[in-house]
Amino acid sequence: MPGARTDELARLAELHGVAVSYRPAPDRTVTVPDSAVVAALHALGVDATTPEAVRAALADRERALRERLLPPTVVHWAGDPHDPAALTALPPGTRVRVETEEGEESYRVSAPLVAGLPLGVHRVTATAPDGRTAHARLVVAPDRLPAPPGRSYGLLVQLYSLLSRRSWGMGDLGDLAELAGWAGRVAGAGFVQVNPLHSAVPGAPTDPSPYRPSSRRFPDPVHLRVEDVPEYAYAEDRERLAGLLERAARLRAAVLDKGALIDRDAVWELKREALETVLAVPLGPGRRAAYDAFRAAHGQALDDHATYYALAEIHGPDWTTWPDGLRDPRSAATARVRAELADRVAFHTRLAWLTDGQLRAAQRTAREAGMPVGIVHDLAVGVHPAGADSWAQQDVFAAGMSVGAPPDAFNARGQDWGLPPWRPDRLAACGYAPFRELLRALFRYAGALRIDHVMGLFRLWWIPQGSPPTEGTYVHYDAEAMLAVLALEAGRAGSVVIGEDLGTVEPGVRETLQRRGVLGTSVLWFEREWTGDGRPLPPERWRADCLATATTHDLPPTAARLTGDHVELRDRLGLLTRPAAEERAEAVADAAEWLALLGGLGLVDSVGPADSLGPVGGTTTGPPGTDEEAQVRAVHRFLLRTPARLIGVWLPDGVGDRRPQNLPGTWAEYPNWRLPIADREGRAVPLEELTAAPRLCALLEVFAQLRQG
CATH class of the missing domain: 3.20.20.80 (Glycosidases)
Structure with missing residues (x-):
């Protein structure tokens, strides 16, 4: 829409959950382009292409919100003795009919209207004294998701990479x-x-x-x-x-x-x-x-x-x-x-x-x-925008939009993941049925579920097709409803939920997830005193409600991080944004800082200053006991010292694999998602050898105190 942003456009965007600005840091606010706001509103079925259209759409939206009896989806947490606000706001004398999932009906006219309702997604019909009627879904969810049954450790692996002598070319x-x-x-x-x-x-x-x-x-x-x-x-x-x-x-x-x-x-x-x-x-x-x-x-x-x-x-x-x-x-x-x-x-x-x-x-x-x-x-x-789900569920996907991430310290150009987002309004209108059915299908066989980019339950960065990622905007979802559905289905299955909450996270999101029992994800190299001097975070300062790991599929294996091999790889592929010498020096200093902390905690023999680590890309040097395998074990002893409920071991770390399974920012340059687990020389290791590997067995011995049974 030409010209300066109007108050009407900002108000219209707010009423539809579309952001006109965002804060990538507490001290910085970024204004998003009007074009992104208008495109997002269009994907939500709202015309904002002219000032006249904005005024008309704003009047329609304000009138609809003013006159409606109920929002399309209402949430009640089972431990709350009070009715949800949407029900307490009903006019006095409103008659409420509830039909439960099991088909039982009841009529209620006085608070608490939700008393005695079982967990589930129920249908509510409210009839006001003036004759207005509204229909809504009422999600009655447990207060918290299931917690892990005690403390444990586990293995992290990309299944395709786990070949045995019986598989057909992939795990x-x-x-x-x-x-x-x-x-x-x-x-x-x-x-x-x-x-x-x-x-x-x-x-x-x-x-x-x-x-x-x-x-x-x-x-x-x-x-x-x-x-x-x-x-x-x-x-x-x-x-x-x-x-x-x-x-x-x-x-x-x-x-x-x-x-x-x-x-x-x-x-x-x-x-x-x-x-x-x-x-x-x-x-x-x-x-x-x-x-x-x-x-x-x-x-x-x-x-x-x-x-x-x-x-x-x-x-x-x-x-x-x-x-x-x-x-x-x-x-x-x-x-x-x-x-x-x-x-x-x-x-x-x-x-x-x-x-x-x-x-x-x-x-x-x-x-x-x-x-x-x-x-x-x-x-x-x-x-995928051209796949089975986007074909079968066209009514709940936002046409012409793609999900990604705004510019940040790691990617100045932002990211476009090429994934069509769900429309929050359509999800609410159908009681989050697509999300419920998806979760129910996965929980059939999942002891726990990791949710990639769990912040997407709260908001997603929408990018108009044809625009760069820098010209997108955040669109908000009803996080309470999304979490309630998640808690309901996870509770029914008795499954744990882990949220991947790495990177920039909106204030309050981690706290909300923790309150509802969703575990977070903590990766060693990112756990630092970010509000202070940036030094590594000591183990006792880590959060307990998380899965703690040394690395992930998008990061270098632990040996590569400790030796600096990840810098050499990125240098060979032309991916460095700074001179190689600077990157190498930073990698050496980073590894040395962590090794110094490990040594100070008595987890590995102490090492000298950073320059004693030897050439980046080669085997580290130092006193006896500071060899690569010992250092990898020390990293995992450190994880064991944290209060984390779950600790994950990247399976390739057990044989010294140097290669990340995925190198973000590459396509043809690197064989993403196509590498078998390999040893430090790059030789593929089949499952039969992997489970007998002395290096893996020594690494897992670190967790002897957590062994089940």
Whole structure:
């Protein structure tokens, strides 16, 4: 909108949760462009393109808010004896009818209106004395999410990188179950955390990032252990399966023995062909009953998911390029083609069921091995704009917008993640049904759930298509409703929730998450006295309600951080923004500062000044006991000294891997999401060797006092 921002536009934006400014630091306020505000309002169905349109939209919004009896979704925390404010604000004499999830009805006219209601998402109808009527969803949620059952440690791993001598070129759910069984029984671990296992966008080459999936609701069948499907034993074409096994063995050997990268597309090509044969075997009556129950439980969402994949086989993975009628999942054309492709729809439905079954089997294995938490799954922040979820749920996605991050100290240009955001107004209008269904599906097999960029429950940075990330704005969500739904579904499943809250966090967010029982994420290298002199934060000052780790999939492994190999890698790829000598000096000083703290705490022999650490990129030098392996163990002894409820060990740290699984800011320059776990020389280490590696066993011995059982 041309000209200076008007008070009316600012007020209109505020009433729709769109920010006109934000504070990246307590002492700095940034004004967002009017173009971003207008675009965000447009994505929310509000015309703000002219001053006249702004005034009309503002009048409509203020009148609607003034006249409404109830907001579309109301939250009540079970421990609160008082009615929520939205109900106490009803005019005297208003009659309230409540229909619970179970279908029971009751009528209430006096406070407390919510007394005696069970946990759940109920329907409320309010009728005022003047005849006005309003309908709303009432979310009755437990006060807090489930807490971890005691203190424990666990392993962090990208599943595709965890190859065994039985997998087909990338780690699979059979490998996950094997790792969990070993880690629980032998290493006394309490959990195994994996990357998102959501469905990928079909086609080749597909996007290898697990954080930009086609669907978050259903898992990806590429993770299936084909031989573990019960019908595999009864498939008739044994010769065909034998040939596929031979090809899979060659693919596996290329990665484990010849240094090849993981080729997800090649793996899926083999598995898809094998599964076509296996799924031709009729289900027995018990298996058929289980399959039918799965279909009934997931209903329309599963049908849409399978239909998308069937259509993608014919028209390609980008639904926005499909014939007009097929772009609408509810059109007559889609219904007709769905029937014509019934066999392919059934194939993809069966794949979703099989994958869900192996995921639940992995969680059972983990719990039977003594893990109090089990498998920790990862929820990506969004989905691909051309994938299954964005096709099936078009009504709740903000068209023309993408999620990202504003400029910060680490990325002056901001970030565009290419993920369409959910519309907060549409979520509220349907009682957060898409979010509830997503969580319910994931909690079927998750002992805990890590939520990537958990700040997205509060606000997301919306970027208009065609604009740089610097020209976006924050759009706010009803965090109380989002948290209430999360608490409700996590409580029903008895699952822990971990929020990835790294980076810039809006004031009050961490406190709200902690109050509701969502654990945070603390990474060693970022835990410093940021309000003081910046020195490393001593262990007793760390927060208790968190998962504490030394690194993540987006950061250098611990050995690379201690030796400075991460600087050498970025230098080779031309990613440094300062002279290499400056980066090296900072890396040496950073490592030396942490090692000095570790030495002062008696966790590792003390070392000399930073320049005694030896050349960056080489093995550190120092007194006896300060070798790399000892230092990595000392880092984890430090984590054990913190009060953190959960401690995570990056599995590649157990064999000295130097390479990050993902190097942000790269695409073709670096093989993101395609590296197997490897030793310090870069040799791939299969699961069978990994679990017997002396270095890993010595590292996990650090946590002997936390061992389960």
